[in-house]
Structures are given as C-alpha cells and as structure tokens.
Amino acid sequence: MTLSPWASTEYQAPSETKTHRRIKRIMGYKIVVVGATGNVGREMLNILDERQFPVDAIEVLASRRSIGTEVSFGDKTLKTKDLDTFDFTGWDMALFAVGSEATKKYAPLAAKAGCVVIDNSSLYRYDPDVPLVVPEVNPEAVLDYSKKNIIANPNCSTAQMVVALKPLHDRARIKRVVVSTYQSVSGAGKDGIDELWDQTKSIYNPVDNKEFNKFTKQIAFNVIPHIDVFMEDGSTKEEWKMVVETKKIIDKDIKVTATCVRVPVFVGHSEAINIEFEDHLDEDEARDILREAPGVMVIDKREDGGYVTPIECVGDFATFISRIRQDSTIDNGLNLWCVSDNLRKxxxxxxxxxxETLGQRVLKKG
Structure with a gap:
C-alpha cells in the first residue's frame, strides 16, 4: 500500500484517541478541480484519490457545453458544474486544468474570493509575483503564493528535467544544459492523441481518409521538430519555456538550450540531457545522488533493456533516470536519459x- 504523503513518518498510532486527533488535524480541505473533463483534470482527480489527499468537499467544474458530464473521484461519481457561475468563496484550493484564456478570466476571480489557485496553464509562469513550483525542487517557493493567491505549475518538459537537475546542481553547480526532448502527443491534449490514433489507422486503411490538422506534419511513424509557435530567434516557444522556467525554478545563472520534438508516443516524455558542471562530478556519485533524490527512480544497467522507455513509465509518479555516463568532450560533463509520465509529473x-505542500506549510487545518 502506498503511504499517503499526509502520513507523518514520525507519527505512530498506539491509541485510537491519538489516531483521531491526527485525522482531525489533516482533514478539512475544500477542493475545486477546474477543467475536470479533460485529460489533465481527470488525472488530477485520480491522483487526489490515490495519494489520499485530505478532501472534505470537492467540486468539479467545466465549460457550459460539458455541464453534467460525469467524472470519477475514487468510488464516487461527480457531475460537473458551470465554471461561469461558480462562487469560489469558502473554498481552499482550486486546481486549474484549462487553457490560458479561461484561466485569465476565472483564476483572478477565484483568487480574489480567497481560494488559492494552482494553475496548470502557461499564463502565470513568468509573472514575478507568482511562484513557479516543483515541490521536489523548490517547495519553499509556495510561501510566496499570497502576492496574487496563485501558484503556477511548470511546463511538462521542464518539470521532469528540473527534478533530475536540482540534486546534481546542489552538489557540483550546473553551468550549462543541452537538452533534446521526445515529447508524446498527449502533451497536445486529447486532439493530439486522437490524431495519432486516427492517422495510424488511415495509413493501414487508406479508405479511412481523414483530414488532420493538430500537428503541422504527419505524426504517425514520424517525428516533428516543432512544438508551439516559432519565435524571432528561431527557437519554438516550448524551447523558450524550458530555458526560462529552469532559470526561475533552480538558478537564473544556468544556461539552457533546448530542441523540442514531438514523437509518435501516446503518453510519456523523454529527454536526452547533457550537463556541464563547474566542478567535477563522477558518474557513480551522480548515480548515488539521484538514487536518493525525491521523486527520482534510477534504472541504469549497461545491458540490453537496462533503461526505461516512455511506455514503462505510464501511470507512475516517478521521474526515471537512465544512461548516466561521463561526457568526455568537456571537463565536467554528464549525459543522462530522463523519462516521465507527462500527464502525471x-x-x-x-x-x-x-x-499538498501548500496544505502542509501554509493552510494547516485543525
């Protein structure tokens, strides 16, 4: 059985009375999931249940066209309500899983009503008054939530990378990162998943010919070096996000260059990461550091199959690290392979x- 993160490792329950006191202390959060009918919203509900998040009350919201849609929360079935008319007053936290346009309209309303917004869109990630948080990396940043009552969730490709980088940075200080991503179609939402599925079928059955417009080129049996819009310097916005977010989350002095590629994988992002450090870091020590790092699972055997691929990480909480090895072309360099379920981590x-971090550090109940 998975230990709930709300269960203290120091806590023992020798008596029923003490157990009841503990339960009373951790219960009481009123949670709203905004965009509950989408892939990420549904996954939020699954994870809240799996991690035994202390929920006293929960509401699931969606746009008017999805009102009444049923979603699962543990053994309960919930019906979505209208985001446009919902009153956030009295609710503790709202997990937003909608696009930037809807977030721009509704997140400030929720925040003004006293409900802390945890936003999955890109809208607030670069706002200096909004903390950008990966709890394994910079949990203390949640304390800055009160400036706007909003906390931003980073880009999916950034989140898994910084989990791998931070413990190594603490040991040897990272100067430069070169990363190439291999990002699944689920990063583009349900339409991306549908397009890969339908396109693959149409290749095998040309009669079933459909128009495809989610990706700029064929994604089935292909890779596309283009995610999000192009910027003036030739990089894409996805690549720019990885640069800016890594600096904000870990260290503004880290130099980052990224090439982001869409690949015909349904779920799970992979990254080939080259790291240059200020100090020497031996690959064996790096492996040991990562084995002890929060949120990381090292699977690194130098044999056939001794590494993790995207299909193996689906449904898992961990960020998996493989192929840790020295880079002999620079003085203080390492290479590694990083894989994670993008809909989860x-x-x-x-x-x-x-x-969880906000509840434990700030909004303590009981």
Missing part, C-alpha cells in the same frame, strides 16, 4: 503535490 501530479 508534468501536469496533474505536480499540481497535487503543490496542493
């Missing part, structure tokens, strides 16, 4: 972890 899980 890259989105829903990280948002729930932020809620």
């Amino acid at each position: 890259g989105a829903a899980l990280n948002a729930v972890q932020i809620a």
